[in-house]
Each structure stands twice: as structure tokens, then as C-alpha cells.
Amino acid sequence: MEALLIEKENKSATPAIQVSGSVAVLEAFLAEGVDTVFGYPGGAIMPIYDALYDYNDKLKHILVRHEQGAIHAAQGFARVSGRTGVVFATSGPGATNLVTGLADAMIDSTPVVCITGQVFAHLLGTDAFQETDVINITTPVTKWNYQVTDATEIPAVLARAFYIAGSGRPGPVLIDITKNAQLQLFDYNGYQKCEHIRSYRPKPIVRKEYIQEAAQLINAAERPFVIFGQGVILGKAEKEFQKFIEKAGIPSAWTIMGMSAIPTDHPLGVGMLGMHGNYGPNVLTNECDVLIAVGMRFDDRVTGRLDKYAKQAKIIHLDIDPAEIDKNVKATVPVWGDCKETLPLLTELVEQKVYPKWLQLFKDYQQKEVEKVIQEELNPTGEVMTMGEVIKTLNELTKGDAVIVTDVGQHQMVACRYAKYNKSKSNITSGGLGTMGYALPAAIGAAYGDPSRTTIAIIGDGGFQMTLQELGTIMQFKPKVKIIILNNQFLGMVRQWQQLFHEKRYSFVDITSPDFVQVAKGFGIPGKSISKREELKTSLQEMLEQDGSFLLEIMVGKENNVFPMVPQGRGVAECVLCREEI
């Protein structure tokens, strides 16, 4: 690692003290402002845990119940706080249990630093006890990974890890440290943050020509349309973004990951894009003349069939990652850069405008969606409760101030369609990977990420059973997590597809559940199960007023479907509002 060695020579002459590799890891955390670690100990990481014993007053360690829980918690923490989440796991099974979370963090650009223990360096490659090739297993799902076998590397490697995880397009980093390096004593000269890696360009200098070209297109547009993703949130550019759309007067729709970057009731906010997004933004994507994509990556769940996607429009793509530009959709004007820098430049050049007729079109589509879908979903005439009315009632109680963490499935789509948000970093969900089991541990992390806010996890009966062991973490460490299980007694989203596209051949989607309230009770968490509408509001209120965690199971319609829907393989304009239209 030549570059690292060179950097070390330049270090200021702080008198060296002898520390172990383990202590160097913890000192690095403190220097990086880490105060919370999610982890699970084991043989190969014991020296670090031993050192941790003396850092109890400075570093909060949350003992999860499974390493997947640790990394999802770190992700939830990162997404709510805007800081880097940190994880400890042991070698072998501890490390492999992180893989799902790494893949999730990779595709959703979540900054996480994982430290895994590894067998002694001299045992590498010998099939030693709990040895796995963690570096190679995790290479495709990490932004960067590195194996440390010599403690002297630790300060510089950790500095790189934090720099890489948090800068540019963020992502997960894994550092695998052999046990001998954790134990090794070395001359420690203090910690220096990393600010530059010559082969790594987190963001470019913005080229003004492209801003000018983009502004010209926008100023000449008659039906411009902004679509935005998590880049706005990751770039901490919510204000800059809002200023831009307000000056330019452009209707704006969010991806599931971009949600909450502007308040959901913003007058220019026209809803969510994508397979189960809103009708107007999907259909009108194919009617705008200039499409301005900000910090989003044209995922297939957003675009539907690519050859039927926005073919009529000139496309301006603002992104920090050059590999995203032209990857799925060819940009007319590429604006490569950090949107915190590019948006203000663009705002300066765009004319103050309004598009009342064009905006009205979105409202007309919205009206159609209300009549065909939303009205019945939020105010059902049937006896059984709908997921939508739960979210609506929750909105009334939280006023849009809560952090909502969702799992994956129908409840996720319904929650994201109907939840209200006033504040950024409020919608935490597994977008790119669609990881069932994400919500409960991510909510735990979210509760640590911003303890001043109410954290509500909304989970399906299936997904809850994937990581429910994390109730033990809640029991022991008492983060305040409000858990809502929307129980439709099915793996609902898969059932919906089987119903719509596989002639209702329900193949293994019928899932039975334990008595969730009893389960929670076993973990010392109060709970309640309801199936009647009359109990809904009071029960939600009871859940929110509880000082601490609470589990509320809500029985909802078994075979309700989520609409609108852009069926797989169709264009966004072929968004359907009901089963009959498919």
C-alpha cells in the first residue's frame, strides 16, 4: 500500500505512544465523531471488543441479535442522521451475515463502515476456524474494502474508509483486520483524517457550459418536469433543490429514495414515480418536453420499459456519479457534479416562471387517481381495514413529523404512497435491493440516529418474521421504536403478482404468523392487536403515547392490491389504475 506509506511519512511530529491495533481502531472512531456502534463479538474480533471495554463512556455499543441487524441498524442510523454508520462483526459467519446489508447499502448509496475481525495473518488461506475470504466475498457489494494485517496501517486505512464511505456518492466500506494486527502494539502518532486520494475523485469541478445549456433548455421549455432521487438528500441539498423548483416553477416528482427531500405537501410536489407511484407523474413523464433528473439513477422500477420512456423529451441529468450518466437513459445535457453546487448555479440562470396549465394536468390525473384508487383506499366502504387508512390515520396523529421506516412489500408501497413528511431524511426504506427484514433493525438504528424524533417501523407479517430477533436488541437497549405490523396473512406483494400475472395460482404465499403480541410480550415490549376500524385511531394514539417501544398489529384486508401499477415490461404511460385495465 504505497500511497499510505507515503502519507505516513508526512505526518506531524506528535510524540509516538505505543498502542494496540484495536485501540487505534477505536481512536479512529472517536476522531471521526462516531458515538454509536452496532455489533456482535466473536473470536476473531475479541481484541477490539476487549479494548472497547475501556471506551464504554465514549462509544455506545449496541449488541444486536444478528449481524444483518447490525448493518441494517447502521444504515438506518446513517439515513436519519446523515452520518456514517459503523459496524463490528467477527470473521467467518459474522462477516458473511453482513453481506445482505452491504448489498443494500451499496445500491442505496448508504455510508457505512464495517470492521470485521479476521484470523491471524499466518493462518490466512489455511481454512482456519472461522476463516472466510471476506474481502473477495464482499468486493462486488462494497465501494471499497481492504484487509489489514499490520497494525501500523490502521490509522491511515480507517481514515480512508471514512473518507470513501462518506464522500462523493456514498457507500459501504469494509475493513477486515487480522487478529494479530488487532493485538499488535505499535508507535501511534495520532490520527489524521483523509482528505485526498489521488485515484479517487469524489466530485468534479462543475463545468459552467453545461449549466448554461441546461438553463437554456429549461427556459425554453413549455412542459418541464423535475424528477428527483436520494441524491438531493445525500448531497444535503434540500434547500438548494427547493429554491430551484420554486424559482423555475416546475412540477416535481420523487423516487421512493428521494421522498421527504421536500415536504410531501409542497405545492409543486406532484407525487411519487415508479411501479406503484402516482398516476400523473408516471403518465406525464411521456408528455413533458424537458425532463430534469436530479440525483436519481433511472432505476427500472422508475422507468418501466426503457424504449418507451420519455422518448419525446430532452433530458438533463444532474448526478455526482459519472457512471450513472447515460447508463440507462441518454442525457441531452449531462450535468456531472454535486447537486449542492450545481443546483444553485442552475437556479441563478433559470427564469422565474409558473406553468399553471401544465401543473393543472398533474392535478387532473391526481383527481382520476383519487376517484379510482385513493378514495376507497383511504376511506374504505368495506368492513376490513385497508393499509391506506392506517397510514392516513397515522398522518393525522404524527402530522408528518415522524421518521417512517418501512420493510418491503405492499405495506411499503402503501406507506410511501400515503405517508406525509415535513422533514428530510424521514422516509427510510430499502429501495434498490428490496430487502425484507430491513425495517425492524433499520428502525432501531434510526432511533439512535435522531432520538429526538418518533421512529415508526411499518412492516408486513412476512418481513417481520425475517428479523424479529432484533426485538431482543430493543428489550436490552430500549431505543424507542413504534412497530406497526400490517398483517394481511399473506406475502402480499408476491400474492398480488400471482393474482394478476399467474392466474391466481397462490404458490407458497400463504404465511402463518405467531401471536405477535405474545412474542413482543416475551421481549418485554407492550403490544396490541386490532382488527376493527373503531380501534384504529385510539390504538395508534396509545402506541405513540407509550414512553418506549410498542408493537401494534393491525389486521388488514387479505387480498387487497396496490394500485396504480406500471406492470413489468410496460411503459410508464401504460400505468393502470385497477385490475381490469391490466
Place this chain on the structure above:
Amino acid sequence: MTKQEYTITVYTENQIGLLNRIAIIFSRRKINIESLNTSPSEVDSVHRFTIVINETEDVVRKLCRQIEKQVEVLKAYYNTNDEIVWQELAMYKVPTEVIASSVKVERLLREHGAHTVVIRKDYTVFAVAGQREETDKLIKVLEPYNLIEFVRSARIAIIKASDGFHEKLKEFEYREPGEDAIENEFLNENEKVFSM
């Protein structure tokens, strides 16, 4: 767009694991690597990968961006065959007695520009540096004379239009990228990089 042979030249840090990081960019997309070579470059401490694939330009461009996205990669270029000078090295092992007894073989080897690497009592090793067709041709020629072993190296290539990496590296080494010190490499080459 039609597929053709592209040579990808990647300048990187010398880092364990980077070969795998680069290789999986291809295998993940089920793209076959025809040839891969790693070597030092003209710049001390900078490594150079030479990768040959058969793909459309659109795919190759996207692959290069994915490669450049790796933290330890400095730069990735791609070129068609007419933009590079390239060579491969081939080695042939034949029984020494055949060479000794046949004047024809000696002449053939000379005609193909082969030079002798080793002569032993039992076998002789010849080497040829050249392009694929040339080295292939010699296999055909030697087959009737009991060719014992054949091996060919990966392609190495020099980019005709390149000024080398010394100047580029200086740009990468600036700690605080200033407006004029660091060009925006992608956007500077808008035509090359952003047109389909």
C-alpha cells in the same frame, strides 16, 4: 451497434484485490475477457492493465466508467485496433531432432520471425512476437513437426495518440483541485464520452 475488438487500458494503483474488482465488472455482465495483462506503466508506482474484449462501443464505454469508479483506478481508456500498436508473445516447443533433420523447418521459422529461446538435446523453444494471425500461422506450420507445447501471452498495447500518464498523474495528485488545475475529464471529451 456492432461488436468489435476493443483494447481497454487501465491505469491503477498497485493494490492487492484490484484485479478481482476489475474482473468482476466484466463477469457480472457476462462479458468474456479475451485477454488480460497487468504490468508496470511508464509511471513509477502506477500499474497498467490491458484488457481485450469483443463488444459494442456503448457497452465498452459504460464498462470503462464502471472501472474508473473503483477507488484505486486512476483512468480507463478504450481503443479500437487501428488506434493502437499491439503485440502478443507466443512460444513453441518442438523436438530438437526434427529441427536438426529438416532444413525446411529452419527456413519456416526464419520466415515467421521466430527466435530461439532454448536449445536442449530433446527439445527447442522458439518465440514469436506479433499479432494473432502471425502467431496462429506458425502453429499450423509446426503442427506436422510434432509441436509439443504452445502458449501465447495476453495482448499488450501502446496507444498511438497517448502522451503517456506522467502529466495526467500530476493532475490527480493535486490535493485541492483548483478550477484550472483539474480539468473535468469526462466533460472535456463530451463528444467522445457522451455521444452514443
